[in-house]
Amino acid sequence: MSAPLSAYEEIVGSSVTRQIRQIGEKLRGIRIVHVNSTREGGGVAEILGWMIPLMLELGLDASWEVLRGTPRFFEITKSIHNALQGGIVAVNGKDWKIYHDVNAENLETLRGTLSDADIVVVHDPQPAYLLPLCEGRKGKWIWRAHIDVSRPFRPVWKVLRSIVGKYDASIFSMAEFAQPLPHPQFLVPPSIDPLSEKNRDIDATELEAVRGKFGLDPARPLLVQVSRFDRFKDPVGVIAAYKMVRKVAPVQLVLAGGGATDDPEGKAVFDDVTEAAEGDPDIHVLLLPPDAHTTINALQRLADIVLQKSTREGFGLTVTEGMWKGKPVIGGDVGGIRLQVVNHHTGFLVNTPEGAAHRIRYLLHHRERIRSIGETGREFVRENYLLTRHLRDYLTLILAVLQGDGERIIYM
Amino acid sequence: MTPFEIKDCALLVRMSGLPPTTNLRELRDRIASCTENALFHHFCETTLRPTFDNPDYRNDFAVWAKLYLEDRVLAERLGILDPYEFRSLSELRAVTLEILDERLGEVTMIPWVRPGDEFFFLEATTVVFATGERIAHPSALAGAIRRMTNGSVYFHFLEARRRPPLWKDDFTAWLLDGGEVNEPYVRALASIDFYFHGLAHLRDELVHVLGGLEGAV
Numbered sequence: 001m002s003a004p005l006s007a008y009e010e011i012v013g014s015s016v017t018r019q020i021r022q023i024g025e026k027l028r029g030i031r032i033v034h035v036n037s038t039r040e041g042g043g044v045a046e047i048l049g050w051m052i053p054l055m056l057e058l059g060l061d062a063s064w065e066v067l068r069g070t071p072r073f074f075e076i077t078k079s080i081h082n083a084l085q086g087g088i089v090a091v092n093g094k095d096w097k098i099y100h101d102v103n104a105e106n107l108e109t110l111r112g113t114l115s116d117a118d119i120v121v122v123h124d125p126q127p128a129y130l131l132p133l134c135e136g137r138k139g140k141w142i143w144r145a146h147i148d149v150s151r152p153f154r155p156v157w158k159v160l161r162s163i164v165g166k167y168d169a170s171i172f173s174m175a176e177f178a179q180p181l182p183h184p185q186f187l188v189p190p191s192i193d194p195l196s197e198k199n200r201d202i203d204a205t206e207l208e209a210v211r212g213k214f215g216l217d218p219a220r221p222l223l224v225q226v227s228r229f230d231r232f233k234d235p236v237g238v239i240a241a242y243k244m245v246r247k248v249a250p251v252q253l254v255l256a257g258g259g260a261t262d263d264p265e266g267k268a269v270f271d272d273v274t275e276a277a278e279g280d281p282d283i284h285v286l287l288l289p290p291d292a293h294t295t296i297n298a299l300q301r302l303a304d305i306v307l308q309k310s311t312r313e314g315f316g317l318t319v320t321e322g323m324w325k326g327k328p329v330i331g332g333d334v335g336g337i338r339l340q341v342v343n344h345h346t347g348f349l350v351n352t353p354e355g356a357a358h359r360i361r362y363l364l365h366h367r368e369r370i371r372s373i374g375e376t377g378r379e380f381v382r383e384n385y386l387l388t389r390h391l392r393d394y395l396t397l398i399l400a401v402l403q404g405d406g407e408r409i410i411y412m
Numbered sequence: 413m414t415p416f417e418i419k420d421c422a423l424l425v426r427m428s429g430l431p432p433t434t435n436l437r438e439l440r441d442r443i444a445s446c447t448e449n450a451l452f453h454h455f456c457e458t459t460l461r462p463t464f465d466n467p468d469y470r471n472d473f474a475v476w477a478k479l480y481l482e483d484r485v486l487a488e489r490l491g492i493l494d495p496y497e498f499r500s501l502s503e504l505r506a507v508t509l510e511i512l513d514e515r516l517g518e519v520t521m522i523p524w525v526r527p528g529d530e531f532f533f534l535e536a537t538t539v540v541f542a543t544g545e546r547i548a549h550p551s552a553l554a555g556a557i558r559r560m561t562n563g564s565v566y567f568h569f570l571e572a573r574r575r576p577p578l579w580k581d582d583f584t585a586w587l588l589d590g591g592e593v594n595e596p597y598v599r600a601l602a603s604i605d606f607y608f609h610g611l612a613h614l615r616d617e618l619v620h621v622l623g624g625l626e627g628a629v
Contacts (some may be wrong), residue, residue, distance in 0.1 A: 019422065019539075023539070164590065175427060178532075184427045187425045187534070189462070271508075392428055396422070396424045400424060409539075410537055410538070410540065
């Protein structure tokens with residue numbers, strides 16, 4: 001259950017909540033339906049988990065519908081998902097037929113809700129086929145792509161484009177993730193919830209408990225990278241950077257991630273990381289369960305420097321989380337990390353383990369910069385990447401889509 | 413004098429519909445054909461976008477030329493352009509194209525970028541909010557600006573210059589409405605070299621020049 005809007009006022013200020021309430025006033029009574037493919041687990045369900053209650057609080061008639069499908073359907077949509085992100089994955093005519101049929105079956109139960117709605121937001125590819133099937137719909141339909149479709153496997157994108165191109169608008173997280181489509185394409189970056197378990201303030205007792213649990217030395221600087229064990233997150237590169245720093249400074253490293261030892265690729269990366277650590281007692285490789293939010297939160301707060309040395313990245317919400325905890329972030333010069341990490345202001349962008357080691361040493365030699373960069377980063381997140389901005393963007397674009405006149409300025 | 417009504421604003425950003433730009437010649441062609449809203453966005457609205465944080469240059473084209481085309485000469489020439497000096501966006505476009513054409517004539521190889529470093533042409537809708545706050549007298553202006561959000565500073569002092577029929581910042585327009593007695597405030601505002609400030613610094617500068625008049629007017 002998410003917090004009410006008033007709970008965020010202390011964090012973002014009354015000017016922000018006032019903006020949201022003003023747009024909410026304009027949209028009062030609007031019927032908006034979100035459709036995705038799961039009620040629990042994953043980033044989309046997390047977003048809808050807070051967005052629906054806040055929209056309801058503002059007076060919108062918001063609801064959330066979930067597509068029901070067979071295991072085979074979800075295997076196919078997983079393939080579509082992978083193909084959109086560039087994987088060479090075949091989706092044949094029979095698969096597309098199953099994709100169509102499951103959407104058609106769902107439409108039978110959802111038709112009334114969807115055709116009467118003023119706005120329908122369809123998240124990701126799974127329910128996208130609902131639109132061409134829903135004849136007689138009265139509202140505007142928006143396709144929300146949460147994934148990077150900039151370099152898709154073309155045969156799959158060609159089919160999906162013919163479907164999502166029919167929507168009235170689409171939303172991407174970043175310009176770099178989008179594909180040309182014949183309708184307005186809005187850009188809405190993701191956000192973090194400052195009151196969630198992963199980001200809420202933690203008292204000293206809880207922090208010390210986590211420090212003690214993992215045997216971290218309070219007297220020595222701590223470097224932390226939180227991410228799943230994936231080659232694109234370059235955990236082995238992080239260990240290489242740590243080793244370069246370790247020669248001259250007594251640092252400790254935590255590599256913490258969820259992950260999937262049943263995923264062959266994840267298991268192989270985890271084994272590589274363990275091997276690269278060479279039994280060094282100051283390298284803590286932590287395989288955490290998916291609900292270890294408080295532990296992750298505490299580790300980020302215990303860190304002196306947060307690392308996210310990815311070689312390929314989506315938006316990079318772990319960077320946002322680290323900055324929100326007032327830490328300088330040393331991040332790979334890729335994807336959404338570039339939007340968040342500004343050299344000397346919120347952290348440093350690097351391309352190699354050597355670059356990361358250099359920036360770590362710089363910060364360890366300029367301890368006052370750790371504090372000042374951390375403070376700048378926290379304010380940067382407060383201004384741009386908290387869920388209140390995310391909600392305001394959604395409400396504004398709903399208004400823009402409903403007005404549909406392409407005005408340069410909208411007065412509330 | 414009618415009280416000054418303080419507004420706030422935010423941007424809703426969208427793709428312009430132009431393909432991504434991968435080299436200097438494409439940049440020239442896209443700037444020639446993009447909408448005025450896209451041109452305005454990359455020259456002026458960039459200051460309100462999250463990515464803005466004291467870059468070397470104040471417009472997106474110059475930053476891209478430096479960081480990704482790695483053409484420092486071009487970046488410096490584009491970086492000095494002050495969009496508010498031009499009477500219209502078409503004049504700004506013409507001057508920008510002149511700089512790009514000149515550079516295309518100088519280089520022996522067209523500078524290009526790697527995949528992932530393309531320039532994306534964007535445009536935005538400005539959403540304007542009432543804050544419910546008012547300023548009754550020019551002597552209260554500095555104090556009110558000190559408390560303003562970045563969105564308010566942008567809307568009243570920068571964005572207003574693109575609004576007909578006055579084409580002036582809102583503070584100056586309000587002060588002129590109050591007659592000659594406000595002339596010192598108007599002159600103080602006109603003394604600010606505003607385009608080369610970020611919004612936080614611009615707010616400080618506004619407070620500084622207006623605050624200096626306290627007791628003098």
